[in-house]
Amino acid sequence: MVICITGASSGIGEATALRLAREPGARMVLVARRGDRLARLADRLPCPATTVAVDLTDDDAPARVRAHVEAEHGGRLDVLVNNAGASWRARFADGGWENVRRTMAINFDAHVRLTEALLPLVRASAPSTIVNVSSTSGRIARAGAGAYCASKFALCGWSDALGAEERPNGVNVALVLPGFIHTEGFPQRELPGFLVSEPDVVADAIADCVRNGRIERYAPRWYWLAAAVRILLPRGVRRFTSSKAGSRLVTATRPGDGA
Numbered sequence: 001m002v003i004c005i006t007g008a009s010s011g012i013g014e015a016t017a018l019r020l021a022r023e024p025g026a027r028m029v030l031v032a033r034r035g036d037r038l039a040r041l042a043d044r045l046p047c048p049a050t051t052v053a054v055d056l057t058d059d060d061a062p063a064r065v066r067a068h069v070e071a072e073h074g075g076r077l078d079v080l081v082n083n084a085g086a087s088w089r090a091r092f093a094d095g096g097w098e099n100v101r102r103t104m105a106i107n108f109d110a111h112v113r114l115t116e117a118l119l120p121l122v123r124a125s126a127p128s129t130i131v132n133v134s135s136t137s138g139r140i141a142r143a144g145a146g147a148y149c150a151s152k153f154a155l156c157g158w159s160d161a162l163g164a165e166e167r168p169n170g171v172n173v174a175l176v177l178p179g180f181i182h183t184e185g186f187p188q189r190e191l192p193g194f195l196v197s198e199p200d201v202v203a204d205a206i207a208d209c210v211r212n213g214r215i216e217r218y219a220p221r222w223y224w225l226a227a228a229v230r231i232l233l234p235r236g237v238r239r240f241t242s243s244k245a246g247s248r249l250v251t252a253t254r255p256g257d258g259a
């Protein structure tokens with residue numbers, strides 16, 4: 001089983017690589033910018049693994065990953081996990097279009113472009129799986145995270161449509177929606193502990209989609225409540241997200257970016 005995971009150099013992607021490496025016959029392709037981190041992870045995995053150090057927002061990134069999968073695995077690709085992502089905290093009046101543009105570039109466009117390049121391989125390897133890692137922020141938006149929420153809402157809609165299109169081709173397109181997870185890019189230091197989970201919880205949800213053909217998983221599972229409340233009580237949710245307590249939920253920020 002050939003598995004390609006983007007954003008494998010830390011957090012959820014790294015945990016997912018460790019989890020899926022235990023699948024029978026797993027062969028891993030690890031993708032992210034920090035090649036040294038990917039190489040160290042490849043050494044730790046109990047299965048064969050190769051790495052592609054690439055910025056997924058670069059024009060030639062999809063072609064480079066595809067060429068790698070063709071060269072290393074004869075074009076076989078059973079599982080694609082579109083997980084790479086980032087967030088820069090800013091209210092729209094401050095961050096403007098530029099913040100939306102850079103966030104969409106990695107959280108949405110990069111996944112669409114990579115999937116376009118790899119879809120023929122995934123189809124040829126069917127039954128196969130594409131897992132798109134969105135967020136509970138793809139169902140419920142918060143002040144100061146508009147660019148991030150927009151990118152994750154877009155990923156949800158696109159995944160559902162792609163899933164409907166690819167089902168007849170034997171490709172399961174699954175959506176995983178993490179809640180607050182403690183990782184490098186999303187430290188979640190300001191939140192109460194009961195709201196924050198470890199990356200393994202998301203890795204398990206991704207493995208569940210791969211193994212059992214699930215099409216959607218919140219991780220932890222109870223986060224679906226947030227999506228339900230948003231549909232049932234939009235005004236109440238708006239009051240909360242514009243309150244002082246609600247604004248504490250905006251912790252997703254790339255360290256060092258100063259956003």
Ligand SMILES: NC(=O)c1ccc[n+]([C@@H]2O[C@H](COP(=O)([O-])OP(=O)(O)OC[C@H]3O[C@@H](n4cnc5c(N)ncnc54)[C@H](OP(=O)(O)O)[C@@H]3O)[C@@H](O)[C@H]2O)c1
Binds near residue numbers: 031032034183
């Ligand atoms: N943690 C949370 O609370 C949470 C909640 C909901 C959803 N998510 C989503 O989960 C996914 C993984 O995030 P995480 O929490 O594990 O954060 P993380 O530890 O910061 O991991 C992000 C990964 O994406 C890679 N990446 C970022 N920009 C890239 C680029 N331009 N090209 C290639 N790779 C890039 C990073 O690797 P390099 O820096 O080496 O490139 C890293 O491996 C993201 O899509 C995130 O939106 C996270």
